[in-house]
Amino acid sequence: MGDYYQRDWGQHPPALSPDYKTSVARSPNAALLSLPQGVGEITGPCFGAGDAGPEDRDLIHNHARPGESAIGERIVLYGRVMDGDGRPLPRTLIEIWQANAGGRYRHRNDGYLAPLDPNFGGTGRTLTDEAGHYAFHTVKPGAYPWRNWANTWRPAHIHLSIFGAGFAQRLITQCYFEGDPLIAHCPIVHTVADEEARAALVAALDLNATIPFDSIAYRFDIVLRGRRSTPFENRQEGA
Amino acid sequence: MAKPLNYLKETPSQTAGPYVHLGLAAGAAGLTQAPAELGTDIAGPKAQGERIRIEGIVRDGTGAPVRDALIEVWQANAQGRYAHPEGGGPVEPGFRGWGRAPCDFETGHWAVDTVKPGPVPWRGGMRQAPHLSLWIVARGINIGLSTRMYFGDEDAANAADPILGMIEQAQRRATLIAPREDGSPPTYHFDIALQGADETVFFDF
Ligand SMILES: [Fe+2]
Numbered sequence A: 001m002g003d004y005y006q007r008d009w010g011q012h013p014p015a016l017s018p019d020y021k022t023s024v025a026r027s028p029n030a031a032l033l034s035l036p037q038g039v040g041e042i043t044g045p046c047f048g049a050g051d052a053g054p055e056d057r058d059l060i061h062n063h064a065r066p067g068e069s070a071i072g073e074r075i076v077l078y079g080r081v082m083d084g085d086g087r088p089l090p091r092t093l094i095e096i097w098q099a100n101a102g103g104r105y106r107h108r109n110d111g112y113l114a115p116l117d118p119n120f121g122g123t124g125r126t127l128t129d130e131a132g133h134y135a136f137h138t139v140k141p142g143a144y145p146w147r148n149w150a151n152t153w154r155p156a157h158i159h160l161s162i163f164g165a166g167f168a169q170r171l172i173t174q175c176y177f178e179g180d181p182l183i184a185h186c187p188i189v190h191t192v193a194d195e196e197a198r199a200a201l202v203a204a205l206d207l208n209a210t211i212p213f214d215s216i217a218y219r220f221d222i223v224l225r226g227r228r229s230t231p232f233e234n235r236q237e238g239a
Numbered sequence B: 001m002a003k004p005l006n007y008l009k010e011t012p013s014q015t016a017g018p019y020v021h022l023g024l025a026a027g028a029a030g031l032t033q034a035p036a037e038l039g040t041d042i043a044g045p046k047a048q049g050e051r052i053r054i055e056g057i058v059r060d061g062t063g064a065p066v067r068d069a070l071i072e073v074w075q076a077n078a079q080g081r082y083a084h085p086e087g088g089g090p091v092e093p094g095f096r097g098w099g100r101a102p103c104d105f106e107t108g109h110w111a112v113d114t115v116k117p118g119p120v121p122w123r124g125g126m127r128q129a130p131h132l133s134l135w136i137v138a139r140g141i142n143i144g145l146s147t148r149m150y151f152g153d154e155d156a157a158n159a160a161d162p163i164l165g166m167i168e169q170a171q172r173r174a175t176l177i178a179p180r181e182d183g184s185p186p187t188y189h190f191d192i193a194l195q196g197a198d199e200t201v202f203f204d205f
Helices: A181-185 A195-199 B020-024 B155-159 B170-176
Strands: A074-083 A093-098 A123-127 A133-139 A144-146 A152-154 A157-162 A171-177 A202-205 A216-219 A222-224 B051-059 B070-075 B098-102 B109-115 B131-137 B145-151 B187-189
Touching (some): A152 A181
Parallel strands (some): B051 B187
Antiparallel strands (some): B131 B145
């Protein structure tokens, strides 16, 4: 295999997005230095079954007392991880974190007045299967307020961290839920300028994937960078 | 008009936000009842090479510490091999070469314990000086920032490093080189400036 395709920066938010105020002092001024990929960019950490067990993808129960479960709208969040050529990414680690159904995170820095759910931790992880599929069982997170403008609300969202097969594919993102009216008002969603790209962040309601009389389902497919299938060693510049 | 190529577009990045620790470093978030954290041991007990510590702070454009950042490290072992099928060969059992460290919520300091990596091959038969690849995410960072840390006691290798040599403004190369302080373990200090006159060099690859 060769290099990863160069990143399509039009898909991504710029470092500086003034409407998301925290980015103003946390964005580099200088242009990123473009680097040919070497072995350290093409490779990345490998994970296995020992890193994520079946209980780790069930957020309804992974922090619950025996016989109890988390409060909220029960959902299956599922999808497929592929690269830019549509090839599935097997055995890649996905980690998620989210607020509870009331919009409160189990995090020492979250002081929102909505209560914690004693049966909900809000974090999980899983490996994709051989065909790149993944699934989490969780509750739909609530919207929550934050200080950007004086009164700003995040749409319901789940944070996802995905590794891929090499560090060049490393990605952290957030998925939103189809039909949420807050998506249109969110300055973080709108750090992504391209409308089609923003739409790729919205998980689709999928009635076919619901668990009858148990959980509703949302599908969120993830695309990481594609890769040349033939390695061509570049000549040194000027050589 | 031509037939569309139909490549799939990469999923857009979104900031890791203020609560990234809940997902990636649960202990820092205050979550006691959670599966074992990943990335707490970069090298494992059997790794060869010199045991070192790396510590530093991340600062924003005003000079204030970024106290909610999270840093990931990816590195070769002492033989210059990565723990990956395309990483150049086998590595010691338990060597993953990857880890993560949250910044301290009070002070903004971060630290990792690892082994010093060896030089790594580069194109055209060249070699890269020993270095770590770092990836920084935080609230206010819309897409993870990639940089590298080189070692302050590797002057000759650093001077010949093809990546450092690509940095046009020579004075900015120093932003990637961590001075060494002897001790037990020897400690390299690597501060990261997200923005400003002493801004760290960040990469696109
Ligand atoms: Fe969030």
